[in-house]
Amino acid sequence: MNDLNAKIQKFAQLILDANNIVVLTGAGMSTESGIADFRSPGTGLWEKVNPDEFASIHSYVSDTKKNLDFMLEMGLNIFKARPNKGHKMLTKLQRFGKLKGILTQNIDGLHQKSHSKNIVELHGTAHEAICMACNQIYPITTMINQVMKGENRPSCEACNGLLKPNAIFFGEPLRSEILSQADDMINSCDLLIVLGSSLLVYPVAFYPRKALSLGAKIAIINIQETDVDSFAEVVIHEKIGDVFPLIVEIVEGEINQNN
Ligand SMILES: NC(=O)c1ccc[n+]([C@@H]2O[C@H](COP(=O)([O-])OP(=O)(O)OC[C@H]3O[C@@H](n4cnc5c(N)ncnc54)[C@H](O)[C@@H]3O)[C@@H](O)[C@H]2O)c1
Ligand SMILES: [Zn+2]
Incomplete structure (x- = not known):
C-alpha cells in the first residue's frame, strides 16, 4: 500500500x-x-488585491464605491457557483x-x-445584506439591485443607513x-x-x-x-x-x- x-x-x-x-x-x-481562496500561491485573491484596501470595514465605509465594484465581482461569482x-x-x-x-x-x-x-x-453570508445602522437584514439582491442601478451608497429602506453584505469584514x-x-x-x-x-x-x-x-x-x-x-x-x-x-x-x- x-x-x-x-x-x-x-x-x-x-x-x-x-x-x-x-x-x-x-x-x-x-x-x-x-x-478563489485568499492564500493559494498564484490564484489566491490576496495576490490580486490588498486586503487593507478591500474587505475591511474601514475601507468599506470610507470608499464604498471602490469596495462595491470588487464585492460585486466576487459576489456574482459566488452566486453562480455550485x-x-x-x-x-x-x-x-x-x-x-x-x-x-x-x-x-x-x-x-x-x-x-x-x-x-x-x-x-x-x-456570515454573502447571500444577505445588513443595515449598518439598524441591523435590518435583506436578501443580497436588494443591495445588488441598487448598485446595478448606479447607486454608490446602497441604503436601508427603513432608516436610510448604509447597507453592507452580511459577511464579517476585517476589523469587525x-x-x-x-x-x-x-x-x-x-x-x-x-x-x-x-x-x-x-x-x-x-x-x-x-x-x-x-x-x-x-x-x-x-x-x-x-x-x-x-x-x-x-x-x-x-x-x-x-x-x-x-x-x-x-x-x-x-x-x-x-x-x-x-x-
Ligand atoms: N468561498 C468563500 O466563501 C471564500 C472565498 C475566499 C475567502 N474567504 C474567506 O477567506 C478567509 C481565509 O481563510 P481560509 O483559511 O478559509 O482560506 P485561505 O485562503 O487562507 O486558505 C485556503 C487553503 O485551502 C487550500 N486549498 C485550496 N484549494 C484546495 C483544494 N481544492 N483542496 C484542498 N485544499 C485546498 C490552500 O492550500 C490554502 O491553504 C476566511 O475568513 C473566509 O471567510 C471565503
Ligand atoms: Zn436601517
Whole structure:
C-alpha cells in the first residue's frame, strides 16, 4: 500500500471510529467550485488585491464605491457557483449519521446548497445584506439591485443607513452567539476534520488546538502545509475532490457491510 492509500485508509478509519465528528471548512473547500481562496500561491485573491484596501470595514465605509465594484465581482461569482464533490461527500457523511455539524469560514452558502445540516457560518453570508445602522437584514439582491442601478451608497429602506453584505469584514467582531455555537461544537467533538483552510485566521486558527486539548483527534486535507499538521493523526496534502470521495467510499462500504 503506498503512502497516500495508507493515509486514505487511516482517515476513513478515524471517521468510522468517531462518534461526534465536526468538520471545519475554509476557502479551499470552494476553489473546486470556481471561487478563489485568499492564500493559494498564484490564484489566491490576496495576490490580486490588498486586503487593507478591500474587505475591511474601514475601507468599506470610507470608499464604498471602490469596495462595491470588487464585492460585486466576487459576489456574482459566488452566486453562480455550485457545490462540488467535497460538499456533496459531507452531505453524504451526514446522511450516514457520521457528521454532527459543519463550522465554515466560507460565506458562499455552498454547504446549504448541497443540503448539509447544522452549519455554523463563522464569517456570515454573502447571500444577505445588513443595515449598518439598524441591523435590518435583506436578501443580497436588494443591495445588488441598487448598485446595478448606479447607486454608490446602497441604503436601508427603513432608516436610510448604509447597507453592507452580511459577511464579517476585517476589523469587525464575530457575533457572540455564533462564537458560542462554534465553541459548543469544538468542545464536544471527538474528531475534528479540517478541509481547505490555511488555519491562519482567528478564531479558527485556535480551534484544532482547543479540540486537541479536550481529547479530540485531528485529520486534515489541505494542499498547503499548516501549523497544525504536526498535531494531526493524519494529514493529506492533496485536493479535497481528489481524495475525500475515496475516503467516504471506504466509510460507506464499511457501514453497508455492518448493516
Ligand atoms: N468561498 C468563500 O466563501 C471564500 C472565498 C475566499 C475567502 N474567504 C474567506 O477567506 C478567509 C481565509 O481563510 P481560509 O483559511 O478559509 O482560506 P485561505 O485562503 O487562507 O486558505 C485556503 C487553503 O485551502 C487550500 N486549498 C485550496 N484549494 C484546495 C483544494 N481544492 N483542496 C484542498 N485544499 C485546498 C490552500 O492550500 C490554502 O491553504 C476566511 O475568513 C473566509 O471567510 C471565503
Ligand atoms: Zn436601517
